[in-house]
Amino acid sequence: MTKGIVKGIIANLVIVEVDDPVSQNEICMIRHSEAELMAEVIKIGGNLIYVQVFESTRGLKIGAEVEFLGNMLEVSLGPGILSRNYDGLQNNLDTMKGVFLKRGEYTDALDRSKEWEFVPLVKKGDEVQAGDWLGEVTENRIKHKIMAPFTLEGSWKIESIAGKGLYTINDEIAVLNGKDDSRLPVTMVQKWPVKKPLKCFRNKLRPFRILETGIRTIDTLNPITEGGTGFIPGPFGCGKTVLQHAISRQAEADIVIVAACGERANEVVEIFKEFPELEDARTGAKLIERTTIIANTSNMPVAAREASVYTAMTIAEYYRNMGLKVLMLADSTSRWAQALREMSNRMEELPGPDAYPMDLPAIISNFYSRAGIVKLNNGEYGSVTFIGTVSPAGGNLKEPVTEATKKAARCFYGLSQERSDSKRYPAIDPIDSYSKYLEYEEVQKTLTELISENWLDMVEYARDIIKRGKEVKEQINILGDDGVPLEHHTLLWKSEVIDFVILQQDAFDEVDRMCPLERQKYMLSKVLSIVRADFTFQKFEEVALYFREVINLLKQMNYAPFQSEQFKGYEKQLESHLKEKEVVYE
């Protein structure tokens, strides 16, 4: 092991002098008089090594000993990750002692004593490669695959495989034979460096099917796909976190990995408290059963904040390789970028725009490229869908993190201050936002098959009305209510119907918060039939009054369980209200 001596300290940047070899991103431990502090190599300049410390350096002195561990920052992968609450370095927060985080306290990510019911999936003599499934255990409700070591090269033969039975993660469950008669014992746990994408699949595909979120303005207007990428930029208070929490609760995923990256602790506590109670509408299981939380809140060490998103992504890739649909969420990726900026400034590197490091766009795009839908070696699909939030300084989208993310992510859910101010939640701007996946032929095809033949036309029509409604609003602002023709008022209010009934959705209402695709289709058809209809109005004042009631009834429908008596009741009222003014062409 290479050893070194501390030569300089600036906050959490420590400079270490070494004589022996050290590699970039290698982990080392700094011997502080009170605790061992973990750090990561971030720059090497001759025999001076710059490391970022994952803890407070208070009290550290020149001359302290440093030991390099020979590995990069790694996570432990094995059964028992689900339902865990980890910090950014995968320490189990629940097994830490005391109320306050003590520096230098590192806890095991996995329970080493728990026994799992192992079922073999291969037999003696079978050939396997890195990542192939050797067996499975049931973790919560998920078939957790035990995979051949991800570091294997070429093809290996199964020398022995454990029979069905109870094993701990440290027990040997298989022995593999390599080309030159090398023997490799295998357990249920393996390690992987977080900054290296976990591959071991046959190929990456273009996303081709929607990942349902239950949020109308996303699924209907700008759907995200399984294995897709998206980002949510928005000024503070516009609803990034509420939206991400809604997605994490409702999305049609097998596994959800939530990275709370440099944001409020209370928001994570909300997940800690609610997820063990709330049910996954699709499986009836508690939400926590499919969820892992990586919490590095804003008051936790900055360097570990950077690590937290990688830790989360690696865990996501691990479950993807089991053939599962994984959704990873990070709130907020700007805090991660800021952590990079803090270090880069301390190292006095040449700064790029807004003092962020020059290579920020490359770092962001590399990270987003780890998402995707893949075909595994056995022909099964697995996917990581990634959605990050961005917190632009001053709410101005022309800043480095937003711009770099825009190049990397394919869905853009821009939150608008104006919509948020007028409580039009979720405040996703319907005109500026986009999903590039709508341009994918394969996505168009699956959407049509899944929903209906004319679905895409309906959505485009709705989008067009929203745009025209906005134009009319601007005209009215300039010309006044009297200054535009009556039809313009009707058009404006038709676009308001779409806004209030389709775009807006109450994240805190038991019923409205989650709208399955089938219901989205029903409501969009309903709304569009109103938009397409002609109405007879005498003066513009009537228009607003009339449509307010239309909106009111449609909203009551949104609040009522789908196709319930209540729902149908409001629908009836709506029909009769429509008859009052609707022009019927015989």
Place this chain on the structure above:
Amino acid sequence: MNKKAFKKIYTKINQITKATCSLKADNVGYEELAIVDGRLAQVVKIMGNEITLQVFAGTEGIPTNGEVMFLGHPPTLRIGPDIEGRFLNAYGDPIDGGPELTGEEVEIGGPSVNPVRREQPSQLIATGIAGIDLNNTLVTGQKIPFFADPDQPFNQIMALVALRTDADKIILAGMGLSNDDYLFYKNTFENAGSLDRIIAFINTTEDPPVERLIVPDMALSTAEYYASEKKQKVLVLLTDMTLYADALSIVSNRMDQIPSKDSMPGSLYSDLAKIYEKAVQFPDGGSITIIAVTTLSGGDITHAIPDNTGYITEGQLFLRRDTDIGKVIVDPFRSLSRLKQLVIGKQTREDHPQVMNTAVRLYADAANARTKQENGFDLTNYDERALKFARDYTEELLAVDVNIKIDEMLDTGWRLMAKYFSKNEVGIREDLVNKYWPEVKK
């Protein structure tokens, strides 16, 4: 500060900037305190044996042969029963003429709470101000600033709010407080007979700005002691965090760090978060609630200080003078309490969320009507009614001089809605309308 015996004394300072100085010394710990020419300083950088110190009181007049002595520990405070009711300076030394503190010496700026050991904030804090209780309900364990231009009476409102809450301890952290405001707080707390629940750390405009940097840690370490060990409900008042951030930028600029937006240090977000995240609800009842002030210039919330603050705190209370009624109000558009969801309609009446939202929406309609009016367009009958509603709403609910119970705020909301609008214009859930809509006598 107490000087310990047998400390090595250095007398050769190599470099002096406005806020820092450097010298060669050995065996120094990071963030350790030192005395430089009689002034308190803290280690901010170590390169080999070259130590850079941040001198809290500024470096004016420090000679290159000034005496430097290292204290061997980071900043500390003596906490014990005799701290209650006291007014202290940034270093925790009395400024009220009382005796020195004798409590146990504790390190300030300690570690953060393990998030899994937190409880979800859940206890409503009633202030009597409808702009807060009705529209932006506060909860224990929350952190929230007032955003206000310097000419707004935020200190008065903070003192009022603090005294109306049932906090066991009120800890005032004054940073760049004018002497008049310091005396205002002192008198107000004394007159309210609440002195025994007050502890104040004060840096006034007469004190050096860099000293402000230790004030929040002093206040919050004290708060942690009472909330965590004594299980008390603690309210911390931080005023003015903009002046705190200014002090941060002074130091980082002196250390040649590359400034980011608005010449603030790139670490501003982390620096502020470390303070605000001390707000916490413990499972056993103890809590730290932080109410802060961030002064704005010309109402600009995109400036780096309010902007970063907004990303950290659980909402903001935006103060503004309403020209129609000539009173200060809590602006319903730009204010937000992110934790209100946890209590409204649960610890308050079921109609709270809907009344709150609907009234704000109608107020927004009035704002649109006003724009129309200003542009010289005719108003519709609805516009006229919205304007009248807004005026009553401002006077009876938004003004900060309101002091009523939450049920009364809700009743007022219904009364004003019914006065100007019909049931289907307000769009509130039918069962609530049936229950609470007052039948107006025409």
